[in-house]
Amino acid sequence: MTRTLITGNAAAAWGARLAGAEYVPAFPITPQTEIIETLAGWIDAGEMDCRLVTLESEHSMITAAGAAASTGVRVFSATSSQGLLYAMEMIYAVPGYRAPFVLVNVSRGVQTPVTLEPDHNDVLAARDSGFLQLHCATCQEVLDSILIAYRLAEDHRVRLPALVNLDGFYLSFTREPVEIPDPAAAGRFLPPYDPESTRFHAGEPVSQGVAVLGGAYYSYFRYQQHLAAQRALAVYDEVAAEFAQQFGRRYDAVEAYRSEDAEIVFFMIGSFSTKAKDAVDRLREAGQAVGLVRPRLLRPFPAEALRRALEGKKGVAVIDQNLSMGMGGVLHGELAAALYGRAGMPPVLASFIGGLGGRDIAAEEFCEMAAVTRRACTEGSTPPPRLLYTADELRQMRKLQTVAHAERMEGKTT
Amino acid sequence: MYRIRFHGRGGQGMKTASRILGSAFFLQGYEVQDAPRYGAERRGAPIFAYVRAARQAIQERGIILEPDLVIVADDSLVPMPAAGVLQGIMPRTVLLIHSGETPETWRHRLNIAGPLLTLPAEAAAGDGQRFAGAALAGAAARLVGVITSSALERAVQLELAGLGREIVSANLDQALAAYERMAPEAGRVSEGEVFAAAACRRPDWVELPLDEADAAAAAIHAGATSVEVRTGLWRTLRPVIDYPRCNRCWWVCSEFCPDSAIRVNAGQYPEIDYDHCKGCLICVAQCPAHAISAVPEAQA
Known part of the structure; x- marks a missing residue:
């Protein structure tokens, strides 16, 4: 087993290369650009047989991806944050083409204010688009998830585009040891794309992006996408099992870490979940029965697997690295919907919002989230949602506001 | 670790x-x-x-x-x-x-x-x-x-x-x-x-209060604030003008400076604003008379 130190971005590029991507429509945006640069370098050096085209925007990029996928070639693309949002009209449009491809999103907080560091509001804006979503916690998982995503997306029972998500900075620019699969082994797992009926020939015209008037027709086409996405749950299990058999790395739709006998579990997605594992280990050393449950698949939502993983637990600390204004954490609501009204489900779902714009979640904060959730279980009441924000952070903010206020008032009489 | x-x-x-x-x-x-x-x-x-x-x-x-x-x-x-x-x-x-x-x-x-x-x-x-x-x-x-x-x-x-x-x-x-x-x-x-869980200090979390939108908007209510950002601190090499060599073309270095950190004075000589010059050294490369040299900041 050879392992190499590579970044999450390099791992994403390796995923596309080993998948034998044939067409890459591209547009640069931090912190994703390194993926496209790496692919461009390989194509230029003749190490990858692929056509890379720079488009004039992400909107055009996703249009090109959907159109190319409709002609039966294997398509890869990558974007981030505002780029994903700029493409959003087409992100919602192309799943209806029922032409599969893989898009990597490198999570970065969205404006306003502008930032470069990650949270998950960008990718969650694509939640209801029809794209399948796989969320990664390590650089290894990024590479492997891309191979799995192609198998899943291209499966004739599914045929929907898939989005693989990794966090900016914490994965995109961070090097970790990664086992890069042998091209032959990758090819055995993911053979060249067989587009079946998804082809385009001059003599057999096809129109995409068509209109239907009449809600019943519309409902049919939309609900078919939903049914295909739900079908992807079972297909995912098959594909992940095959991957594990071939490469020895298991990627269940829901990762359960030391949670079998846990009373309290952390529930979250993304790279910070490795910090949660660290906290679980430390809390276990201190005699506390704590675990982690992490959905890798967010669309389709693995509700049944989550219920199995959470059955009999006393409480769940849901950590949302996103914020739905006027509602709270998105995952908290999703999990509640999956558990509500079922026997044996944890009675306490405590909501924590943390890691917005890349803000760290400290080790002691994990300990405290476990403690708050445990207290809530004892008292039998769900605590109010909590933003992870310290007094010192507020003090720093107030200092800036004081300076800003003084500048604003300078020379003005009030 | x-x-x-x-x-x-x-x-x-x-x-x-x-x-x-x-x-x-x-x-x-x-x-x-x-x-x-x-x-x-x-x-x-x-x-x-x-x-x-x-x-x-x-x-x-x-x-x-x-x-x-x-x-x-x-x-x-x-x-x-x-x-x-x-x-x-x-x-x-x-x-x-x-x-x-x-x-x-x-x-x-x-x-x-x-x-x-x-x-x-x-x-x-x-x-x-x-x-x-x-x-x-x-x-x-x-x-x-x-x-x-x-x-x-x-x-x-x-x-x-x-x-x-x-x-x-x-x-x-x-x-x-x-x-x-x-x-x-x-x-x-x-x-x-x-870290040991037992030794964990409790985080000093606070409830974030609701502020008036006027204060809570990420807006800057002052002009020319970029002047306050002393980007000159980024410099590792400093462009230095050898005035006897400068032929007072009065525009090449100032025009090429991407940060508008070179001004031409009344005598048609360029002056570098070291508070904001980032040390990109484009002026050194562009000066037709080779009158600008690069000096390490530590020696300047």
Whole structure:
């Protein structure tokens, strides 16, 4: 087993290369650009047989991806944050083409204010688009998830585009040891794309992006996408099992870490979940029965697997690295919907919002989230949602506001 | 786990230094995580990079708050609060400064009792001083005491492959020289502990109050605030005008300056605004009369 130190971005590029991507429509945006640069370098050096085209925007990029996928070639693309949002009209449009491809999103907080560091509001804006979503916690998982995503997306029972998500900075620019699969082994797992009926020939015209008037027709086409996405749950299990058999790395739709006998579990997605594992280990050393449950698949939502993983637990600390204004954490609501009204489900779902714009979640904060959730279980009441924000952070903010206020008032009489 | 932070300026090779050290640890059989951290990419601005190395898989992520070793490539960053060089320094943290001044001077200046070492900066500055990455990675490799010189050598070759034999060889010499120089301090850096849940301090969380929109909007209500940002601090090399040579063409250098940091005075001579000149040296390249030269900031 050879392992190499590579970044999450390099791992994403390796995923596309080993998948034998044939067409890459591209547009640069931090912190994703390194993926496209790496692919461009390989194509230029003749190490990858692929056509890379720079488009004039992400909107055009996703249009090109959907159109190319409709002609039966294997398509890869990558974007981030505002780029994903700029493409959003087409992100919602192309799943209806029922032409599969893989898009990597490198999570970065969205404006306003502008930032470069990650949270998950960008990718969650694509939640209801029809794209399948796989969320990664390590650089290894990024590479492997891309191979799995192609198998899943291209499966004739599914045929929907898939989005693989990794966090900016914490994965995109961070090097970790990664086992890069042998091209032959990758090819055995993911053979060249067989587009079946998804082809385009001059003599057999096809129109995409068509209109239907009449809600019943519309409902049919939309609900078919939903049914295909739900079908992807079972297909995912098959594909992940095959991957594990071939490469020895298991990627269940829901990762359960030391949670079998846990009373309290952390529930979250993304790279910070490795910090949660660290906290679980430390809390276990201190005699506390704590675990982690992490959905890798967010669309389709693995509700049944989550219920199995959470059955009999006393409480769940849901950590949302996103914020739905006027509602709270998105995952908290999703999990509640999956558990509500079922026997044996944890009675306490405590909501924590943390890691917005890349803000760290400290080790002691994990300990405290476990403690708050445990207290809530004892008292039998769900605590109010909590933003992870310290007094010192507020003090720093107030200092800036004081300076800003003084500048604003300078020379003005009030 | 070893937790190591490199501080420098964009372009000084801190990302490369962290990768050389990361690879050296990895070749030595350690699990490794290394990453640079910067904002909007820019040459000369303070940046840092970090390395974690441990015998077990690393689950920690992000900025290192309690470093075992802090390395500073550019000593002008030490007093700069925005650079955060001294953040989280503990009594046992080893501080290594790439500097022409003595450890005693720095110890006195910073009022630090903990271990403080210097790697002397080359007297003849120029490129040798600007790209100190390989030397500092070599020094770090010896300070942790668990990396052999052959692992260091292979790491330099691995990370700089593609830059040509000459550059690799020059960097290798620097790395190995620094490795030798730190021999008396071998193993000075010790591994930090994993945190214990029992010792966890309760975070000082607060309820965020609702403020009036006027105060809570991310808006700046003042003009020309960019003047207040002294981007001159990013400079490692300073353009200096040799006025007797200037032929007063009155526009080439000022026109090409991407930051409008060169103005032409009433006598048609250019003047450089050193508060905002970032040291890109485009003016040096463009001046038709070759009247602008680049001088290392430390000597200016």
